[in-house]
Amino acid sequence: MAAERIDKIYEDAVASGLIPGVSVIAGDRDGNILYRKSLGVSSLKEGRNSPPFNEDTVCAIASMSKLMTSVAVLRAVEEGKLDLDADIRPAHPEMGQHGIITGFNEETKEGIFEPDSTPITVRMLLSHTSGHEYDWLSQFLGQWRAARGEIPWSGPRVEDKSALPLIFKPGTKWAYGGGHDWAGKVVEVATGETLENFMRTRFWEPLGIQNDITFYPKENPSIKERLADFATLNEKGEPPATDFSQFDILFGGKDCLGGGGLFSSSRAYFQFLGAVFRRDPKLLTSASYEELFRPQLDADGEEALNAYLACSPIHTQFLCRGIPADVRKQWSFAGLVAKEGRDGWFSKGTTFWAGVSSVTWWMDHEAGHFGTAFVQILPPMHPPVIALHTEFEKGVWEISKGKK
Structure with missing residues (x-):
């Protein structure tokens, strides 16, 4: 069974020390939860008493902030x-x-x-x-x-x-x-508003997630105590992970960084992702959703995108999110768009993006499901961790097909 298979890949990853903890959630267009799993711990820091990693754990979501900023622009x-x-x-x-x-x-x-x-x-x-x-x-x-x-x-x-x-x-x-x-x-x-206030009043409060997402986690006591610490693997990218709580993902940033500054729980981000996927009118009009998901590049731009993604191993690792190199790609305001599908994984037109700490999301518009995966591990977009999320996505595909 697909659910048991996903269970095992993440359980094995935590047991091996590849990741300290994880929270993944997937759902469908009708509002059903297709799969959810949280396990492990949110900190390896000595003295933190191994807090559990769950759907309330708040993580730095890095470039997954970009989707919300694109939605904010369209709202403005x-x-x-x-x-x-x-x-x-x-x-x-x-x-x-x-x-x-x-x-x-x-x-x-x-x-x-x-x-x-x-x-x-x-x-x-x-x-x-x-x-x-x-x-x-x-x-x-x-x-x-x-x-x-x-x-x-x-x-x-x-x-x-x-x-x-x-x-x-x-x-x-x-x-x-x-x-x-x-x-x-x-x-x-x-x-004339901060991006924090703009997002809170237009998105977070209408969705009821205002206490679980912010640009300033250390200024909110409830969020601060739920923050996950970063962990890192050795110089070869091998487990077991060790504490890296001193890492500042914002590199001194104090502004609301729309490209990579948000902190969120998996539950809150999943709720936002679901609202966008289902085109909830509380956030945007139908015309704005069309603009959000529409491929934005002309033929030359598409060629430039695909060449850029393949121009070095680092570019491919950081930006392709494990999507096969031979899948032609486009770009929308929401994120990367697959111009063709892979049976058992994703459909043509699926939108994807991710963040430096190997956090990811997808929206499969044709198959009708979406999901997100939260971890806090370095090196960035580490291929063995991304491979776990790929198996999660394939398992959700199977679960979704089984419900139809």
């Missing part, structure tokens, strides 16, 4: 505060202020730049076509940061982390970067 558009296709650079002068970096002079330790004033739109930010790339993924940006004595993706503000040189003319290519961090800042400037 509905409220007349934003235009997806207006140039936002005038309101955010630090965005792209350095121009486009085209190389790095090793002798002078200086970047080589081209000036650029191409309009940048919110659509580009959410589609990763704005010219931004994370500095920890880019050779030139990494060299530029090092020459300035800076640590990649560090500092308290979005501007500290993401006011980087662009790596291409906006709208011409695809790269994974801080577009959603900027998009969150754009929402704040346009609405």
Whole structure:
């Protein structure tokens, strides 16, 4: 039976020390729970008394924040505060202020730049076509940061982390970067509210999850006491996991980081994910949901995306989420879109995304099921951990088919 098979893979993973703890939940379009499992502990820190890892455990969800930020942008558009296709650079002068970096002079330790004033739109930010790339993924940006004595993706503000040189003319290519961090800042400037307050009043309170999700977990005593600590595997990525509670996933961040700053319980995120999957009108209109899930890239953009995902083993590990390399991919505001299916796993048009600590989600629109998996383990997007979640997804596929 599929459920017993999923039970065993996670039980074995906890017993081996590959992960300290896990919480996974899957459901269908009709509101039924197809599978749920929580086991293990949420901390290996000495003195924390091995708190259980369950659906109330609060985890850093990293880039799974991006989906909620995309929904927030579309809500701000509905409220007349934003235009997806207006140039936002005038309101955010630090965005792209350095121009486009085209190389790095090793002798002078200086970047080589081209000036650029191409309009940048919110659509580009959410589609990763704005010219931004994370500095920890880019050779030139990494060299530029090092020459300035800076640590990649560090500092308290979005501007500290993401006011980087662009790596291409906006709208011409695809790269994974801080577009959603900027998009969150754009929402704040346009609405006059923090992203925390905007999400709380529009999404969290209507869904009843306001006590289980936040950008500021240590400022809420109830959430703080339920926070999972990070754990890490050895330098070869082998178990057993050890305590890594000193790891700061925000690298000094104090802003609401729309691209990777949320902390949530699996229960709360599952509830939000289900509302989006079922297109709950409490969050967005039907037209906005169409925009959320619609592939955003033209033929050149799609080619650039697929080439980028395959350009190095690190890119593939971090961004493909274990989806086979021969599956053609597109990008929507919600996340990665599979242009073809794999029988027994996912359908054509399934939307996916994940976060650095090997947290993941999917929405299979054709088969009618969705789910999420929560862990707090490094190295990032560790293939053996992602493989566990793949088996979870395949098991849910089987369970879902069995109910029809």
